[in-house]
Amino acid sequence: MLDQNLKQQLQGLLGKVPGRVELQLTLDASAESRELEQLAHELAALSDKVALASAPGNAKRAPTLEIVAADRGTRISFAGIPSGHEFTSLVLALLHSGGHPLKLDDDTQRQVAELEGDLDFDIYVSLSCQTCPDVVQALNMLAALNPRVRTTMIDGALFQPEIEANNILAVPTVYLNGKRFSQGRIGINDILRKLAGNGGASDKALNRRAPYDMLIIGGGPAGASAAIYAARKGLRTGIVAENFGGQVLDTIGIENFISVKATEGPKLVASLEEHVRSYAVDIMQGQRAREVGAKGADGLFRVQLESGATLRARSIVLATGARWRQINVPGESEYKGKGVAYCPHCDGPLFKGRKVAVVGGGNSGIEAAIDLAGIVEHVTVLEYSSTLKADKVLVDKARSLANVTIITDAQTTAIDGDGARVTGLRYRDRDSGDEHQIALAGVFVQIGLVPNSDPVRGLVELTPFGEVVTNRKGETSVPGIFAAGDVSDTAFKQIIIAMGDGATASLGAFDYLIRSGTSDVTDKAA
Ligand code: FAD
Numbered sequence: 001m002l003d004q005n006l007k008q009q010l011q012g013l014l015g016k017v018p019g020r021v022e023l024q025l026t027l028d029a030s031a032e033s034r035e036l037e038q039l040a041h042e043l044a045a046l047s048d049k050v051a052l053a054s055a056p057g058n059a060k061r062a063p064t065l066e067i068v069a070a071d072r073g074t075r076i077s078f079a080g081i082p083s084g085h086e087f088t089s090l091v092l093a094l095l096h097s098g099g100h101p102l103k104l105d106d107d108t109q110r111q112v113a114e115l116e117g118d119l120d121f122d123i124y125v126s127l128s129c130q131t132c133p134d135v136v137q138a139l140n141m142l143a144a145l146n147p148r149v150r151t152t153m154i155d156g157a158l159f160q161p162e163i164e165a166n167n168i169l170a171v172p173t174v175y176l177n178g179k180r181f182s183q184g185r186i187g188i189n190d191i192l193r194k195l196a197g198n199g200g201a202s203d204k205a206l207n208r209r210a211p212y213d214m215l216i217i218g219g220g221p222a223g224a225s226a227a228i229y230a231a232r233k234g235l236r237t238g239i240v241a242e243n244f245g246g247q248v249l250d251t252i253g254i255e256n257f258i259s260v261k262a263t264e265g266p267k268l269v270a271s272l273e274e275h276v277r278s279y280a281v282d283i284m285q286g287q288r289a290r291e292v293g294a295k296g297a298d299g300l301f302r303v304q305l306e307s308g309a310t311l312r313a314r315s316i317v318l319a320t321g322a323r324w325r326q327i328n329v330p331g332e333s334e335y336k337g338k339g340v341a342y343c344p345h346c347d348g349p350l351f352k353g354r355k356v357a358v359v360g361g362g363n364s365g366i367e368a369a370i371d372l373a374g375i376v377e378h379v380t381v382l383e384y385s386s387t388l389k390a391d392k393v394l395v396d397k398a399r400s401l402a403n404v405t406i407i408t409d410a411q412t413t414a415i416d417g418d419g420a421r422v423t424g425l426r427y428r429d430r431d432s433g434d435e436h437q438i439a440l441a442g443v444f445v446q447i448g449l450v451p452n453s454d455p456v457r458g459l460v461e462l463t464p465f466g467e468v469v470t471n472r473k474g475e476t477s478v479p480g481i482f483a484a485g486d487v488s489d490t491a492f493k494q495i496i497i498a499m500g501d502g503a504t505a506s507l508g509a510f511d512y513l514i515r516s517g518t519s520d521v522t523d524k525a526a
Contacts, residue, residue, distance in 0.1 A: 065082070218318065292481065315512055318476075451466045
């Protein structure tokens with residue numbers, strides 16, 4: 001199951017682990033059980049720090065692999081085979097359970113250690129979901145640090161009846177002690193805040209932060225680049241971001257990031273984060289900015305966070321990117337996560353063998369249809385205009401697939417459901433005016449992106465599309481507030497362009513700080 005190269009790498013990693021771990025297996029007669037058993041044997045053969053338990057495990061689901069560190073009292077479980085994107089989660093769980101240091105700051109580790117009560121997390125994933133490992137790994141870190149936290153990754157494709165009983169139609173979905181806890185990407189800081197409730201200790205600590213020279217809102221390519229440029233100028237730099245990586249985390253293959261022939265989104269995000277963390281940048285992840293206020297008499301901007309905390313800064317770089325555009329028809333909000341989905345890579349496997357629709361006939365819509373066609377029974381693509389906007393090569397491929405139907409001039413008018421999940425979609429033929437209904441289990445919305453400019457709406461000038469208007473220095477209509485990347489009116493929305501914009505805005509803000517005579521910044525520039 002593991003190739004020679006991988007075995008050698010794992011042997012090297014496990015050799016550095018100080019403690020011992022035991023692998024407990026709960027198996028049944030299935031082929032998957034045999035596969036998991038083989039994986040466990042191969043792992044145990046790699047290091048004397050990893051042993052197979054002599055007695056069978058008694059997990060709720062079969063097959064399950066549990067990593068038990070008896071001396072630390074921790075237990076991390078995987079129900080199903082942690083392959084695909086979850087293989088890294090398995091390796092990290094082994095290392096962290098064995099006492100390998102976690103890449104978490106001291107404050108976060110202290111907060112995790114102080115968690116009280118028994119916290120039993122079930123994390124439903126699909127093995128093709130790119131966001132899922134982040135959530136699994138964040139929760140597993142909690143479990144590796146605090147024995148009162150237990151985690152189980154559950155492969156939704158393997159435990160379909162459970163998925164259906166819980167009505168899970170989007171991953172990652174997390175349950176805590178049997179109750180739904182979260183759906184979608186969630187980082188360790190979000191989890192801690194959710195467990196503590198808003199207004200917890202970490203939010204009070206944020207209020208006490210000294211003013212930043214430059215506060216960057218957003219941790220995608222634009223924000224990361226702005227932060228590196230600011231920190232290299234010696235500025236007191238902060239990044240406040242809902243999550244680090246932005247849209248890049250949702251990108252499978254990247255082949256146009258110049259100097260790197262081919263890479264994957266999460267890999268690029270990891271090196272971006274490593275680069276930013278190599279400088280003195282205060283990264284506040286899991287925090288969402290609600291509103292940027294006008295400059296006060298003290299020369300400071302105040303940024304209000306959803307958590308209730310307020311940050312202060314002499315200059316602001318808005319790099320909040322963009323989010324999926326919604327179709328805004330009845331049923332869309334109601335059935336989000338219950339059949340209405342935006343990430344085909346993540347949620348596609350949950351619709352295995354069922355009928356779905358893709359709304360949108362651009363590149364992302366047609367790519368989604370091609371991907372989904374390999375998993376689901378049938379895909380209907382609905383395009384509003386009379387022609388598809390996707391590249392010809394993609395359209396040809398989609399048209400060649402027997403289980404893909406493309407309908408143009410189709411205006412989606414409603415998404416129907418039975419109260420618990422999607423059952424169909426209605427559309428109007430824009431040519432004839434006829435109304436149609438299609439019975440299906442899922443609707444993937446792929447109609448482009450909308451800029452996340454809400455925190456500055458009403459403060460700075462926006463284009464009619466909601467993008468922040470910027471000049472060639474990244475300046476907005478308000479001196480001291482800069483914008484970069486997909487949230488701005490930059491002509492093209494790409495990773496490398498967002499990074500360039502971030503650098504421009506950061507240098508623009510540095511220039512502003514010098515010219516506005518902020519004394520300590522002027523000292524740094526001297
Ligand atoms: P984003 O990447 O959107 O990052 C925004 C950041 O802001 C995130 O950290 C987010 O959490 C944070 N944020 C948002 N709102 C708030 C708030 N209120 N408070 C705090 N934080 C907030 N480009 C390429 O060059 N090559 C490709 O192959 C490619 N493929 C793509 C595939 C997909 C599926 C998608 C969706 C995009 C793709 N792109 C690609 C485009 C590219 O990802 C974007 O242009 C780029 O990520 C924009 O960077 P950004 O930093 O401006 O914004």
